[in-house]
Amino acid sequence: MVTRLNVPGPEAQALLKRDKPLVSPSYPRDYGFVMSHGRNSEVWDVDGNRFVDFAAGIAVTATGHSHPEVVKAIQEQAEKFIHISSDYYHEPFVRICEQLNEIRPMQEELMVFLCNSGTEAVESALKLARYHTGRQYYIGFFGGFHGRTMGAISFTASKVSQRAKFAPYLPGVVHVPFADPYRPLFTFDPARGQDYGDAVVDYIEKVLFKTILPANEVAAVLLEPIQGEGGYVVPAPHFLPRLRKMCDDHGILLIADEVQAGVGRTGKWWSIEHFGVEPDIIASAKGIASGMPFGAMMARKSVMTWKPGAHGNTYGGNPLGCVAASATLRLIKGGFLANAAAQGDYVMQRLAEMQARHPSIGEVRGRGLMIGIEFVADRATREPSATVRDALVHHAFEHGLLLLGCGTSVVRIAPPLSIERKTVDEGLEIFDYCLTLAEQELGMVAVPVLEQVPA
Ligand code: PLP
Numbered sequence: 001m002v003t004r005l006n007v008p009g010p011e012a013q014a015l016l017k018r019d020k021p022l023v024s025p026s027y028p029r030d031y032g033f034v035m036s037h038g039r040n041s042e043v044w045d046v047d048g049n050r051f052v053d054f055a056a057g058i059a060v061t062a063t064g065h066s067h068p069e070v071v072k073a074i075q076e077q078a079e080k081f082i083h084i085s086s087d088y089y090h091e092p093f094v095r096i097c098e099q100l101n102e103i104r105p106m107q108e109e110l111m112v113f114l115c116n117s118g119t120e121a122v123e124s125a126l127k128l129a130r131y132h133t134g135r136q137y138y139i140g141f142f143g144g145f146h147g148r149t150m151g152a153i154s155f156t157a158s159k160v161s162q163r164a165k166f167a168p169y170l171p172g173v174v175h176v177p178f179a180d181p182y183r184p185l186f187t188f189d190p191a192r193g194q195d196y197g198d199a200v201v202d203y204i205e206k207v208l209f210k211t212i213l214p215a216n217e218v219a220a221v222l223l224e225p226i227q228g229e230g231g232y233v234v235p236a237p238h239f240l241p242r243l244r245k246m247c248d249d250h251g252i253l254l255i256a257d258e259v260q261a262g263v264g265r266t267g268k269w270w271s272i273e274h275f276g277v278e279p280d281i282i283a284s285a286k287g288i289a290s291g292m293p294f295g296a297m298m299a300r301k302s303v304m305t306w307k308p309g310a311h312g313n314t315y316g317g318n319p320l321g322c323v324a325a326s327a328t329l330r331l332i333k334g335g336f337l338a339n340a341a342a343q344g345d346y347v348m349q350r351l352a353e354m355q356a357r358h359p360s361i362g363e364v365r366g367r368g369l370m371i372g373i374e375f376v377a378d379r380a381t382r383e384p385s386a387t388v389r390d391a392l393v394h395h396a397f398e399h400g401l402l403l404l405g406c407g408t409s410v411v412r413i414a415p416p417l418s419i420e421r422k423t424v425d426e427g428l429e430i431f432d433y434c435l436t437l438a439e440q441e442l443g444m445v446a447v448p449v450l451e452q453v454p455a
Pocket residue numbers: 058117118119120122145146147148224228229257258259260261285286
């Protein structure tokens with residue numbers, strides 16, 4: 001039974017009132033969820049309302065909210081020491097690097113640079129690529145999101161509002177369409193067996209490399225193997241293998257930004273593994289430490305050639321972050337990786353059933369628990385409908401389900417990797433109900449108004 005909540009309630013509203021005059025208005029907040037506490041994939045607000053969490057922060061709390069083993073690891077470490085800078089040594093630092101090396105998606109062993117966020121992991125990767133190759137250009141992709149510091153924002157290309165008024169950006173970044181087969185920018189003919197990934201890489205090789213971009217001056221290609229903020233987009237099958245070959249042909253490094261898609265979210269440790277391709281450098285954060293601010297930049301040993309002093313930080317490898325990350329990787333290996341794959345398959349199947357009933361669902365796509373639902377005004381034209389998406393997200397909040405949008409008209413399903421089947425079912429029931437409400441309001445379906453059950 002889906003229940004309508006009275007949200008935001010009085011306690012939440014009081015907090016929102018205190019927040020407004022003081023907190024930077026740049027945070028993109030869609031609705032007033034004010035958290036009190038959480039357990040696995042359930043969260044409660046300050047008025048005692050319970051929600052199913054299909055967002056996990058922004059695809060962060062991989063092991064669920066406050067997993068007891070993660071909490072215990074942080075508590076025990078906090079009693080010993082909270083900080084010693086990365087100029088010194090400690091065991092949790094080395095341990096997490098060893099664990100990351102064990103799950104690397106490349107044959108060659110890797111080396112690790114620890115930091116505090118996704119954007120820093122990306123910055124580190126960009127700097128290493130220039131340092132190692134001695135080259136200055138990069139290739140990035142439309143729809144990509146890599147963070148908001150000046151280097152990362154120079155690649156980020158998912159919403160113009162994220163870039164407006166911040167130019168000039170890092171010079172030398174050339175953007176190319178991502179191989180999104182649902183919304184291709186180049187022509188290709190799937191009926192004749194053509195793959196959109198080939199069309200995109202052909203454009204780089206046959207147009208860019210022959211006109212404005214000398215291939216032997218390109219340091220790196222930076223991409224999310226499955227795009228996150230840009231709309232949970234799974235690229236065409238040939239895309240990554242062709243990019244890998246292109247990089248090999250020209251001595252270019254391939255950087256996989258796995259900040260959102262990595263650490264088990266897609267049912268494999270790293271999303272690039274779905275495409276049978278090895279990266280040279282990986283940027284990771286978000287799920288890696290279950291919500292502690294933590295990031296890692298990992299590179300093949302033969303690529304991490306910089307010298308002492310070339311790059312560093314104060315907080316990288318923070319002991320609390322290291323032990324949280326160690327516990328997180330242990331838990332993912334111990335079952336949540338398999339759970340993400342299994343629950344993800346189930347959600348995809350349930351959404352395919354819903355697509356048959358809901359005319360606004362244009363496409364359902366994803367891997368593991370990184371699932372995007374693209375909403376359209378008309379399936380034939382694929383005209384995006386942010387209106388349906390936004391209405392769904394708001395109704396979901398009012399009925400006890402946390403959802404986040406991405407792309408132009410996409411909702412992401414990115415719960416903790418530890419989510420249980422009964423919570424998945426509960427969330428999907430609310431999703432289905434709220435989508436019906438949204439479609440009715442917008443005149444897309446002519447069925448009787450659903451019964452509303454007040455809390
Ligand atoms: N890269 C990707 C793929 C992301 O999704 C994000 C954040 O959403 C970032 C980088 C930036 O991470 P952070 O917000 O931790 O700086």
